[in-house]
Amino acid sequence: MAYRSSFLLQIFANFLINTAEVLALFAMFYQFDSMGGWTLGEVALLHGMSMIAFSLGDMLTIGMDYVAPQIRSGEFDRVLTRPLSSWMNAVTSEINLRHLGQLIQGFLVLTFAFTQVNIDWSVTKVLMLIGAILTGVALFMALFTVEAIFSFWTVNGVEAINAFTYGGSDLAQFPMHVFGRTLRVLFIWIIPVAFVTYYPALYLLDKPDPLGMPGWFVLLGPVITAVFCGVVAWGWNQGIRHYRSTGS
């Protein structure tokens, strides 16, 4: 807490940045009536869910940002000596609440969305909303871990993963059917961000899937996410093994 004012400014600024994103959404709908057939409220629903899941996932895995510098400085050895699994140690080695601003913003946008769209609420829909956000948190935590995994081998080109972390959360803020086949396949089947916002939103809004998937398809979300997390966990362990085998 050496830089208290800077810290508070950071949370405030983080809130502001995402205000810009929300401002852009409103400005788009100031000029246009719909996006791929969806209204402002419906797209705002996607925005809110994505922002909440992304900010929580990012906050919980902030330690992953420090793996690369820790490897370079030798600090990572110390992380490995602690009890708990290596991943837990790495994750808990740093705490940063910079994305608190985005989380607050996400809740505000979600609240706005609920005032705009008509959702026929039921117990299963509440569970769907919570489940979608939890799935999203897990998915983004895994994605931030991927970035750290690469740093066990290389420091070059790691920023390409930004296309999937920041890109993924941005993409999740818009209806999936506006994207072309390549992005759809990638973000439904491989990095399943479509299950964080789009498919749950279809269920909440009682909309049929314009892409023709049946209603139960949304339930595949946690399954594909679990597979993805499993692959990431395997990759993490390979990374740790590689790190040890280099003898450092």
Add this chain to the structure above:
Amino acid sequence: MRMYYELAKRSFQQQFAYRAATLAGLFTNSVFGVMLSSVYLALYWDKPENASVGGFTAEQAVTYTWIGQALIMPVIFWGWWLIIDTIRSGAVVMDMLKPMDYFRYWLSRDLGRGAAQVITRGIPTLIIGSILFDLVWPESWQRWVAFLISVPFAVTVSFCLRFMFNLWGFWLLDHRGISSLVILVTGVFSGHLLPINWYPPAIRDFINVLPFRSMMMTPVEIWLGQVSIARGLAMQVFWSAVMIGCCYLVLHFAERKVVVQGG
């Protein structure tokens, strides 16, 4: 002058060393370009063909997103804190003692970097965009030339802004807080986040009297033919001059601050 040219050349050459980073960056810019283009196109789904909204047809909007992605690295809209790093490490004192103008020292290096990144990042991004989408091209060779001239001015205005934000470091020493603020200011006010014309009139008119649109919106307008070449470039020259003046003013106070701290 020769010295500043050499500095620019040196940092121009440096940029070609980071090949993996360049490829990774191109990949990221392209993914975002495809994503944003798809979103913008979806806004036009229920519009008649060739409908113009806020001055943009669907094709022009897509072109705008790709120019935006292409300019990210050359112009730099966020995350540039090299000067603050020197303030924290103390190297700033050595830089200031060098027998050259401190502002021009950094500006020439930044222009060299920008020129290199037009080649490594800007042009390849536009080529990828033109392969994947139908882009609108400048309608005359004069506009091509004008666009190419407008880019260094965009870099200059952006550099001045970054220079001033960095000099805050003399007082604040930490950039994490203001860095987010920079993203907001440059993102919205430069027109990088959304075409400025799409905002409600009150916001649009406010942004239009600020210098930041020179970083992105003016080059786009020159490209798309939304502004006359003379007017577009004149605005950029004007704002570059004003911003450079501001930089020297801030630098004047910052230098006194260094002396107060004992150098």
